[in-house]
Amino acid sequence: MSIGGSNQPRPTRNERRDAAREKARILREEQKKRDRRKKLLIQGGVVVAVIAVAALIVGIVIQNTQPAGPGPRNMASDGIVLSGVDGTITAAETKALQPDDDPIPTVQDDSGDVANIVMYVDYLCPFCGQFETTNGENIRTLVESGAATLEVHPIAILTNRSAGTQYSLRAANAAACVADNSPNSFFDFNQILFANQPEEGSTGLTDDELKSLAGQAGVSNLSEVERCIGSKQFKAWVQASTARALGGPIPNSDIPNVQGTPTVLVNGKSYGGSLEDPEEFQAFVTQAASESSLDTDAEATPTPTPTPTP
Template sequence: MSNGGSNQPRPTRNEQREAAREKARELREEQKKRERRNKVLIQGGVIVAVLAVAALIGGLIFNSVKPAGPGPANMASDGILLTGVDGVITPTETPALAAGATPKPTVPDDSGTVANIVTYIDYLCPFCGQFDVTNADSIRTMVESGAATLEVHPIALLTNKSAGTQYSLRAANAAACVADTSPESFFDFNALLFENQPEETSVGLNNAELKSLAKEAGVSSLSTIEKCIDDTQFKKWVQDATTRALTEPVPNSELESITGTPTVLVNGKQYEGSLKDPAEFQSFVLQATGETFSESTSTPSPTPTPAP
């Protein structure tokens, strides 16, 4: 009879130890395989994450760095020239400055009967605000009557002084948008930007507020200008115009470059007087115009003829 026991001999202690070692070895090998699989998965996940972040950063850079494009129409000199007659201010129309093209300086009236006023301004610059608020009315009167022309160059020196919103650049771009599409409203829009000027280091006006000021200035094609403001359409042009102002000679003057804002010229002569006294600026305009008139009417002395 069978008693149900196994006929296999019982393993010895050495065999048991060897079996245990083999089992442990197999477990270690299996653990190493799992670790290798996990490492591959983790590395793959990291690579995917890095590629996703790189794609996101690339997209942001692509969207923030605008390719070179044409500048605004009516600002071929990097500024807009406003003239007037019979109480009406009229912009001088010029084609858009092509990407990479050199600006064409305005040919000033050198008759001595007209004051050629040129300003380089930053819409966040508090001193620019002081000058404009002080003198906007008298300049408007001079231009409307034909006694003066006004050429405004918006630049962006204080782009990093608005808590990260780049207000200086956005405001200059908005001015370029108006010059491009509704130049007849530029003088009023320019004045409104200074009347509503935010403080330096503040976030500045947002795009909705800039568009509201454009509407208040009575621009035509408001929807086009609103899109231009939202797209920062002339960002690259503003940056290039600012660089040119800071590094190149100022046309029709003896200045080697712009060193700060506001820079105000009358018939090529720089105004360095009070920013808060309209009478002082008007006096300077009359003096500069008078000097130009004297230069234009003076005749050289005849050259003596040698005696035979």
């Protein structure tokens, strides 16, 4: 009588060897099946990735080969002209420029009673932000009172200074979107862009944040402004108007072209003073208007003809 154990005979060495071989064969077959499945998955992933990359390339090509659309309305001079009416800032309405159209220079008030302030700004430019912080409210008062008009040209010369997000270009496009759809809100939107100006070299504000600022500025037709910002509708126009500003000529001015931002002109004369002293800029505005008045008077008053001596 045996205690414990099994009545089955122990497998021989050959049987154990054959069993091990069979087990190894089964493992090899299962590994081959896994390898085939993995290969198919990898191939499928590569195909999907290739399709995705191809779609991206096609999208980029289509975007870059599409003809440029019209520019924004109310910016026929490449800038928007704002003036004061009954204490309210309103924009001069103009038709949109077609892609091949030349900008139409603004006819400025040459009576000497009004200061014509023209600014070329980049919304990422820290010096533009400095100038706005110093003089923005004073310029608002001048425009609202009718003592000045303001023409703002948003340009994008710092497009490559925002960690690849092209903030300068996108912000100028957003300004054009507001000019196109809600021109009387442009002054407030321009001011709020500088109040929330990101640092140069940062990623800048997102499109959603630009849309939010448009809402805070009280733009009308907000849904259309948001669509315009998201689609970058006026990207090509911003690039073209920037090239025109940098290439010149600059109408109604004593400079051939824009060489940096901010470029500020008052009655055609370029301001080169302090960006942090509001009194210096105010004095420049007064002097430029006064000189224009003197020039106008000189042109209007004929030189007396000497009376011949008998």
